[in-house]
Amino acid sequence: MANSRSGDSVIARLVRVLATFDAEHTAQSPSEIARRADLPTSTAHRLITDLVESGLLERDEDGRARVGMRLWELATRGSLALGLRQAALPAMEKVQAALRQHTQLGVFDDDQVLFLERLSHPDAGANITRIAGRLPLHASSSGLVLLAAAPPEVLERVLAAPLQELAPGTLTDPEALRRKLAEVRRLGFAASPGSIESVSTGIAVPVRDHGAVVAALGVVLPRDGVDEQRAVAVLRAAAREIEETLTRSRSAFG
Amino acid sequence: MANSRSGDSVIARLVRVLATFDAEHTAQSPSEIARRADLPTSTAHRLITDLVESGLLERDEDGRARVGMRLWELATRGSLALGLRQAALPAMEKVQAALRQHTQLGVFDDDQVLFLERLSHPDAGANITRIAGRLPLHASSSGLVLLAAAPPEVLERVLAAPLQELAPGTLTDPEALRRKLAEVRRLGFAASPGSIESVSTGIAVPVRDHGAVVAALGVVLPRDGVDEQRAVAVLRAAAREIEETLTRSRSAFG
Numbered sequence: 396m397a398n399s400r401s402g403d404s405v406i407a408r409l410v411r412v413l414a415t416f417d418a419e420h421t422a423q424s425p426s427e428i429a430r431r432a433d434l435p436t437s438t439a440h441r442l443i444t445d446l447v448e449s450g451l452l453e454r455d456e457d458g459r460a461r462v463g464m465r466l467w468e469l470a471t472r473g474s475l476a477l478g479l480r481q482a483a484l485p486a487m488e489k490v491q492a493a494l495r496q497h498t499q500l501g502v503f504d505d506d507q508v509l510f511l512e513r514l515s516h517p518d519a520g521a522n523i524t525r526i527a528g529r530l531p532l533h534a535s536s537s538g539l540v541l542l543a544a545a546p547p548e549v550l551e552r553v554l555a556a557p558l559q560e561l562a563p564g565t566l567t568d569p570e571a572l573r574r575k576l577a578e579v580r581r582l583g584f585a586a587s588p589g590s591i592e593s594v595s596t597g598i599a600v601p602v603r604d605h606g607a608v609v610a611a612l613g614v615v616l617p618r619d620g621v622d623e624q625r626a627v628a629v630l631r632a633a634a635r636e637i638e639e640t641l642t643r644s645r646s647a648f649g
Numbered sequence: 650m651a652n653s654r655s656g657d658s659v660i661a662r663l664v665r666v667l668a669t670f671d672a673e674h675t676a677q678s679p680s681e682i683a684r685r686a687d688l689p690t691s692t693a694h695r696l697i698t699d700l701v702e703s704g705l706l707e708r709d710e711d712g713r714a715r716v717g718m719r720l721w722e723l724a725t726r727g728s729l730a731l732g733l734r735q736a737a738l739p740a741m742e743k744v745q746a747a748l749r750q751h752t753q754l755g756v757f758d759d760d761q762v763l764f765l766e767r768l769s770h771p772d773a774g775a776n777i778t779r780i781a782g783r784l785p786l787h788a789s790s791s792g793l794v795l796l797a798a799a800p801p802e803v804l805e806r807v808l809a810a811p812l813q814e815l816a817p818g819t820l821t822d823p824e825a826l827r828r829k830l831a832e833v834r835r836l837g838f839a840a841s842p843g844s845i846e847s848v849s850t851g852i853a854v855p856v857r858d859h860g861a862v863v864a865a866l867g868v869v870l871p872r873d874g875v876d877e878q879r880a881v882a883v884l885r886a887a888a889r890e891i892e893e894t895l896t897r898s899r900s901a902f903g
Contacts, residue, residue: 405660406696416723465758466724467730471724471730473671474721526725
């Protein structure tokens with residue numbers, strides 16, 4: 396890779412460095428970052444030094460780098476993610492109290508579902524979803540809700556790409572997925588039994604702001620003995636509450 | 650300002666651009682960003698174009714820039730802020746349910762309190778705190794808790810700087826602040842009546858991880874008729890719960 400010092404490639408390299416951090420990699424040595432970002436060690440070292448100096452990364456006692464509180468602050472305080480999540484949290488807590496399972500809020504981003512919030516219950520089962528984690532649109536109930544509301548060109552792009560199988564229940568046939576999306580539009584919710592983990596079912600409903608779907612509110616339930624109708628009713632009441640909050644605080648999202 | 654194209658100044662300019670976004674400025678025109686970041690318009694335009702290309706900023710229909718979901722994702726998913734906040738949220742919900750007021754979690758960062766989480770109750774009064782917002786250490790109960798546990802050199806640095814008066818109750822005399830911090834250490838909590846807003850009292854307790862104070866858990870109560878002892882008891886129970894969660898999930902913060 397060219398060790399260009401031009402502005403845009405610094406930003407591109409910055410993104411590659413930041414992309415190496417996630418829940419499994421919260422503290423990394425410079426050489427680990429260089430390797431995972433596919434950057435020459437000297438380039439990575441220089442960039443990490445600059446990032447530590449500016450507070451975007453922090454160094455721990457062992458010389459490993461972490462995402463800086465300053466970066467989190469700058470990325471959070473003006474973001475739509477915070478506004479939507481703040482509007483949704485009280486209603487999500489009610490869903491969690493009623494269903495005692497994982498409750499999550501996802502948005503459409505870059506042809507995937509990006510999860511802004513997740514509340515878990517001690518009694519709840521396994522759940523692959525993480526805050527600031529992503530899932531394919533076709534494989535999760537939240538993604539199906541978002542895809543069902545997406546413009547036709549987005550749908551065609553998603554259908555043209557390979558539909559990855561995450562579990563035996565994942566819809567990987569484009570025609571089956573089209574039929575499923577028509578059902579989601581008709582019913583106003585998505586249920587995706589076994590599409591991510593064979594033992595669980597995702598159920599999600601749309602959250603609208605002035606008519607447009609801006610998020611999906613979902614729960615992950617054990618597949619056995621799931622009361623789908625009750626879950627949908629609880630989710631719909633919560634979505635309505637979020638929509639009212641969004642309408643009231645609209646200026647904050649303008 | 651020199652329009653240098655060197656790497657470190659791109660990062661410095663990036664920080665200046667990102668710092669213009671907050672809850673009051675979620676969407677800004679390029680010229681607004683240039684003005685608020687104190688950058689030449691052409692420099693700001695180029696940098697914004699690069700940032701939009703990389704997904705760190707997004708452009709809305711009116712050509713205004715916003716903090717991108719991608720930036721929020723990269724800054725959040727590996728950050729200690731997320732881990733601490735995830736560990737604290739269930740206990741914070743209990744505090745909020747018990748006291749029905751604002752509940753907040755703050756950490757020490759750059760000689761200030763940085764708030765990672767805030768839960769509000771519909772019945773609660775005004776509160777200046779915001780998620781990803783900051784307050785001076787000496788003026789808030791959370792800050793007093795963090796300052797009381799800070800190394801001596803941090804304390805001396807804070808005491809040597811001007812102690813800004815936010816409200817008539819703010820401690821602005823270094824000797825009075827030293828006495829207050831001794832009291833906080835002795836009592837194991839901080840109460841700061843009227844130090845930020847004359848009508849409210851902040852009460853905060855330390856949250857420890859392996860003995861070291863890693864955060865302050867606080868509430869903001871109306872100053873009249875506040876049951877300080879009950880608030881402290883509720884906060885201490887919640888802090889213990891967070892500490893147990895941190896111990897259990899320690900590997901995640903390693």
